[in-house]
Amino acid sequence: MRSSFGRFFRTLVVGAFCAGGVFASEEDVFLAPDRFVANAFPEASAPTLKRLWLTADLKPSIRKIMGHDYAALRLRYWHQGSRTAWILEEIGKVKPITTGFVVEDGKITQVQVLIYRESHGWEVKHPFFTDQFKGARLTEGLKMDQRIDSIAGATLSVNALRKMGQLALYLDGQVQDSSR
Amino acid sequence: MIVLTGIALNHTGGLRLDDRRITTPWILDWYGMQPAGEPIAYQAEGWALQWDERITWNGDLVTSAQEPLVGAVALGSTRVLASSSELFLLAADGNLIEHMDSASLPPGEILEIGKLQDDVYLITSEGRFRSEDEISAWDRYQLAGDFQLSVAVPAPVEQREAALQAFRGEGITLYRVLLDLHSGRLFGTMGVWIVDAAALAMLFLTMTGVWYALRVKRR
Known part of the structure; x- marks a missing residue:
């Protein structure tokens, strides 16, 4: 009895250390940002980089979507016809998650987690989660018109991706309006 | 000490122990709130300093990068900080303008950064x-x-101090320090055992005291 408890305890301790080693990864690059942009415009060479200043006009809506100001003053994007590609960052719990979004005709067509730095919640990289964003549009209340189901144990990362999805749709609307 | 900290912890809300923060350097050092390694510093009409991933500009925390900075240059009102795979564009006041990665950088690992007039090299x-x-x-x-290539220089004392302050943030709560003092955890595993032994000793003294008092009363 005593020895079996000892084995159980040792298993727990060793298991905890192993799990720590597995989950405490530093920075996982799932797809290099340059590859994401190339994939977003497969039919031609990627359009030139454009920049959008997050001006005082845009900030209130961005704050409403993100719950705070965006971490940078300017964003990069790529624009061709009715399609835009965005590389956005938002903190899940303590570290930023870099995610690429492709928006076409006002709806999300592609979501890809590019760089994940958190220790937990990496499940958001999987297509079973990111595919939920496909076809989503922005409502007047700056929300997505599709439900995005959460993942147990990855709530903060899920929320970060939801916010970035809404932000990509909002910013796409802004650049499409200004290019008309 | 155990009694006093116990009473204080019992009144955490009233004493606002969660709101009060300890920033005393030796206590933060004791907790290991010390960045690893030595800072890397570059001068570009201001000071860019990276210490244990965290990047400060003139002492203010700006961002973090896992890879070490390789240089920094000033272009007009913009400051460009480079790591081996990223560029960070800052305003002169340290606000992050843009974070650039491989999608908007030339191929290969960045080894050095320099400038000539209005161009980054x-x-x-x-x-x-x-x-x-x-x-x-x-x-x-x-x-x-x-x-002109950017080269690392020794971090000035005041920049180093400011970066250390930025790393430590607002310090730790008084609640945490008192709790660790109460449990002995502040002094490591040995401290916990000593507090356990003190608790058992108090129980032993109480029981033997009661036993002795009853014995005297019976006589």
């Missing part, structure tokens, strides 16, 4: 590149030696 493992159109495109660059 990068030396990467794939060659030499010059920025165009306000750092939105890159052109291969053949000439050598006529641009």
Whole structure:
């Protein structure tokens, strides 16, 4: 009895250390940002980089979507016809998650987690989660018109991706309006 | 000590122990709130300093990067900080303008960064590149030696202190310190055992005291 408890305890301790080693990864690059942009415009060479200043006009809506100001003053994007590609960052719990979004005709067509730095919640990289964003549009209340189901144990990362999805749709609307 | 900290912890809300923060350097050092290694510093009409991933500009925390900074240059009102795979564009006041990664950088690992007039120059493992159109495109660059490369310099004491302060943030709560003092955890595993032994000793003294008092009363 005593020895079996000892084995159980040792298993727990060793298991905890192993799990720590597995989950405490530093920075996982799932797809290099340059590859994401190339994939977003497969039919031609990627359009030139454009920049959008997050001006005082845009900030209130961005704050409403993100719950705070965006971490940078300017964003990069790529624009061709009715399609835009965005590389956005938002903190899940303590570290930023870099995610690429492709928006076409006002709806999300592609979501890809590019760089994940958190220790937990990496499940958001999987297509079973990111595919939920496909076809989503922005409502007047700056929300997505599709439900995005959460993942147990990855709530903060899920929320970060939801916010970035809404932000990509909002910013796409802004650049499409200004290019008309 | 155990009694006093116990009483204080029992009144956490009233004493606002969760709101009060300890920033005393030796206590933060005791908790290991000390960045690893030595800071890397570059001067570009201001000080860029990286210490244990965290990057400060003139002492204010700006961002973090896992890879070490390789240089920093000033272009007008913009400051460009380079790590081996990223550029961070800052305003002169330290606000982050933009974070650039491989999607908007030339190929290869960034080895050095330099400047000439209004252009940024990068030396990467794939060659030499010059920025165009306000750092939105890159052109291969053949000439050598006529641009000014950024070089690391020793971090001045005040910048080092400011970076250390930025690393430590707002410190730790008084609640945490008192709790660790109460449990003995502040002094490591041995401290916990000593507090356990003190608790057992108090129980032993109480029981033997009661036993002795009853014995005297019976006589």
